[in-house]
Amino acid sequence: MPTASPADDSSVIKDDFGNPGNSLEAFLGYNLKRAFNAIHANLMLTLRAFDLRMVTYSALVVVVERAGLRQSQLADALGIERANTVAIVDELVNRGLISRERTPADRRAYALIPTSAGRDLCARAMAADRACEAQIKACLTQEGVRRLIADLGRIEEAAQIVLEARTKN
Amino acid sequence: MPTASPADDSSVIKDDFGNPGNSLEAFLGYNLKRAFNAIHANLMLTLRAFDLRMVTYSALVVVVERAGLRQSQLADALGIERANTVAIVDELVNRGLISRERTPADRRAYALIPTSAGRDLCARAMAADRACEAQIKACLTQEGVRRLIADLGRIEEAAQIVLEARTKN
DNA sequence: TATTGTTATACTCTATAACTATA
DNA sequence: TATAGTTATAGAGTATAACAATA
Numbered sequence: 316m317p318t319a320s321p322a323d324d325s326s327v328i329k330d331d332f333g334n335p336g337n338s339l340e341a342f343l344g345y346n347l348k349r350a351f352n353a354i355h356a357n358l359m360l361t362l363r364a365f366d367l368r369m370v371t372y373s374a375l376v377v378v379v380e381r382a383g384l385r386q387s388q389l390a391d392a393l394g395i396e397r398a399n400t401v402a403i404v405d406e407l408v409n410r411g412l413i414s415r416e417r418t419p420a421d422r423r424a425y426a427l428i429p430t431s432a433g434r435d436l437c438a439r440a441m442a443a444d445r446a447c448e449a450q451i452k453a454c455l456t457q458e459g460v461r462r463l464i465a466d467l468g469r470i471e472e473a474a475q476i477v478l479e480a481r482t483k484n
Numbered sequence: 485m486p487t488a489s490p491a492d493d494s495s496v497i498k499d500d501f502g503n504p505g506n507s508l509e510a511f512l513g514y515n516l517k518r519a520f521n522a523i524h525a526n527l528m529l530t531l532r533a534f535d536l537r538m539v540t541y542s543a544l545v546v547v548v549e550r551a552g553l554r555q556s557q558l559a560d561a562l563g564i565e566r567a568n569t570v571a572i573v574d575e576l577v578n579r580g581l582i583s584r585e586r587t588p589a590d591r592r593a594y595a596l597i598p599t600s601a602g603r604d605l606c607a608r609a610m611a612a613d614r615a616c617e618a619q620i621k622a623c624l625t626q627e628g629v630r631r632l633i634a635d636l637g638r639i640e641e642a643a644q645i646v647l648e649a650r651t652k653n
Numbered sequence: 654t655a656t657t658g659t660t661a662t663a664c665t666c667t668a669t670a671a672c673t674a675t676a
Numbered sequence: 677t678a679t680a681g682t683t684a685t686a687g688a689g690t691a692t693a694a695c696a697a698t699a
Contacts, residue, residue: 338549350516350639352640397657398690399689425658445511470523471519472623477526478529
C-alpha cells in the first residue's frame with residue numbers, strides 16, 4: 316500500500332487502481348458535471364442580459380412552446396415540485412412575460428399563457444443562448460455535436476431505467 | 485404568429501423556429517443537465533449506502549488520491565470556496581476517514597491525510613459507483629463511452645475559453 | 654377521495670466578507 | 677502585506693407537509 320506523501324500542483328497522481336491522473340476522470344458523472352458547470356456559467360452570463368435565471372428561462376421557454384399548460388404540467392416539464400413553480404410563475408407574471416388565465420373546464424387550474432413581450436424576450440434569450448452555444452460547439456464537428464446530444468439522450472434514458480430498477484427493490 | 489392554444493401531454497409542439505418537439509432539445513446545456521440529473525440520482529442512491537453525499541465523496545476521493553494536500557488545494561480541486569471545505573473536512577475527520585495534520589513547513593496550513601478506514605470506504609464507494617455506471621454505460625459501446633467522455637472534456641475546455649473571452653470584456 | 658394551487662418550512666450547496674494566526 | 681483556515685451569513689435551488697378550493 317502506498318504511503319501518504321505531500322502533494323503539490325505539478326505532481327502526477329497514481330491511485331490505488333493503477334490509473335494515471337485523477338481516477339474520477341473515468342466516471343461519466345464527474346465529466347458530465349464538469350462540462351455542465353462550464354456550459355452553465357456561460358448560460359448564466361448570457362441570461363443576465365435578460366434578467367433571467369436558468370429556471371425562469373426554462374419556464375418561459377416551456378410556457379411559450381406549450382401555451383395554455385397548467386402549473387402542475389410546468390412542474391413536470393421542469394422536473395421540480397408544484398410548490399416551487401409558484402414563485403417562478405409569480406416572477407414571470409409580475410414582469411408581464413406570461414399571464415395566469417382561469418380555465419373554464421377546471422376552475423382549480425390556471426392556464427399559463429405567454430404575453431407578446433414574453434414571446435419576444437424568450438426569442439431573444441434563446442437566440443443569445445444559441446449564439447453562445449454555437450461558439451462552444453465549434454470544438455466539435457456538426458456530426459460530432461449531433462452524436463453527442465444523441466448519446467446524452469441515451470445515457471439519460473439508461474440512467475432512468477437503472478434508477479427505476481434499483482428503487483423498486 | 486401562431487395563437488396560444490391549450491396544450492396536453494400528448495400534443496406535438498411546434499415552436500416559432502419550425503422545429504418539431506421541444507426546441508430546448510437542440511441545446512447542449514439542456515441535454516447535459518438532463519443526463520447529469522439522471523446520473524446524479526443514481527449516484528446519490530449509491531452513496532447513501534456509505535453515508536456520503538456527492539461533495540463528501542468527491543472530497544474523500546481527492547484526499548485519498550492526493551494525500552497530504554492542503555484545504556485550499558482541496559477547494560481548488562472541488563471548484564468551491566475555501567470556506568466551504570471546512571464543514572466538509574470536519575465531517576470526514578469526525579467520521580475517522582481523514583485526518584488534519586499540521587505541516588512543519590507552513591504552520592498556517594493542514595495536510596489532509598486519509599486514514600486506512602477512509603481509503604477503504606473510498607475504494608468501496610468507488611467500486612459501487614463504477615458498478616452502477618457500468619450498467620448505464622452499457623447503452624453505448626465501449627468506444628462510444630470513451631468518445632463521449634473525450635467530447636465532454638472538449639466541450640468543457642471550449643466553454644471555459646469562451647467564458648474567459650466574454651468576462652475579459 | 655383526489656387534485657390544483659398555495660403557504661410555510663427546512664435542508665443542501667455555494668458565495669462573500671471579515672476575523673486569526675501565521676508567513 | 678499576503679496567505680491558510682475559520683466563522684458568520686446570505687442567497688439560490690429544491691423537497692416535504694399541510695391547507696383551501698374544486699373535482
